[in-house]
Amino acid sequence: MLFLTMLAAALGLGTAGAARALDRQLAGRLTVQIIDGDPVRRDASAARVLATLRTLPEVTRVAAVDRAELTRLLRPWLGSDGADPGLPVPAMIDVDLGGQDDAAVAAVARAVRGVAPTARVDRHETWMSPVSGVMRSLTLLALGIVLLMAGATAAVVVLAARAGLETHRATIEVMHMLGSTDLQVARLFQRRVAIDAAIGGVAGAGVAIAVILLIMTRLQGLGSELLDGGGCPRPTGPRWARCRSGSSCWRWSPRARRSCAR
Numbered sequence: 591m592l593f594l595t596m597l598a599a600a601l602g603l604g605t606a607g608a609a610r611a612l613d614r615q616l617a618g619r620l621t622v623q624i625i626d627g628d629p630v631r632r633d634a635s636a637a638r639v640l641a642t643l644r645t646l647p648e649v650t651r652v653a654a655v656d657r658a659e660l661t662r663l664l665r666p667w668l669g670s671d672g673a674d675p676g677l678p679v680p681a682m683i684d685v686d687l688g689g690q691d692d693a694a695v696a697a698v699a700r701a702v703r704g705v706a707p708t709a710r711v712d713r714h715e716t717w718m719s720p721v722s723g724v725m726r727s728l729t730l731l732a733l734g735i736v737l738l739m740a741g742a743t744a745a746v747v748v749l750a751a752r753a754g755l756e757t758h759r760a761t762i763e764v765m766h767m768l769g770s771t772d773l774q775v776a777r778l779f780q781r782r783v784a785i786d787a788a789i790g791g792v793a794g795a796g797v798a799i800a801v802i803l804l805i806m807t808r809l810q811g812l813g814s815e816l817l818d819g820g821g822c823p824r825p826t827g828p829r830w831a832r833c834r835s836g837s838s839c840w841r842w843s844p845r846a847r848r849s850c851a852r
Contacts (some may be wrong), residue, residue, distance in 0.1 A: 602732025653682035
């Protein structure tokens with residue numbers, strides 16, 4: 591019971607922490623897209639929008655997304671065709687606001703559309719709000735499971751104690767006739783239940799901690815592969831390459847291991 595309770599609590603705490611981190615990362619962040627099939631007009635519009643955004647008091651940081659970064663982001667869907675110069679990829683500008691109020695977002699949107707009427711202003715919070723809602727629901731679900739497991743654990747202890755008393759009813763009656771008090775008899779059962787609960791709790795907690803650490807390690811490795819795995823060269827021939835710890839590429843050879851170019 592403690593094993594399941596700790597897993598549910600870890601799920602709730604992890605989901606709540608991830609939801610808070612997501613809210614902090616997305617708060618006050620916008621992406622401006624300049625959509626134009628003509629690269630010259632697109633780049634000119636992007637330059638005007640960039641200059642306009644730098645003059646707004648609501649904006650704390652503005653930066654144009656590099657074409658190479660856009661190509662890297664499109665690689666999982668378009669492959670090598672994403673690097674084709676003739677591909678009409680929109681120009682994108684990342685914007686950070688000093689606050690996350692709707693008035694600041696509206697002011698930025700008006701300024702952008704005044705320079706480039708076809709531009710799109712996407713608010714990160716709007717796109718990710720369903721994900722945040724699901725994460726909060728999972729947190730509440732985990733809290734409910736923890737409460738149910740705590741109630742079930744208490745019920746198990748009560749039932750075990752009552753079953754023990756019922757099993758040893760005849761022995762307890764003999765002890766009473768010999769002068770034992772209810773408190774003395776109860777202490778015997780309390781000691782036994784406490785020992786059993788301590789042994790089971792320590793075992794369950796140890797296994798739960800091991801499982802939680804294993805899941806955390808796997809999730810960290812999965813996140814690193816998703817973020818950095820695209821920059822490593824593919825294995826070819828006897829000298830093959832792979833990502834290590836999601837942050838570095840290593841080239842392996844029969845003699846030595848050398849850092850490879852990303």
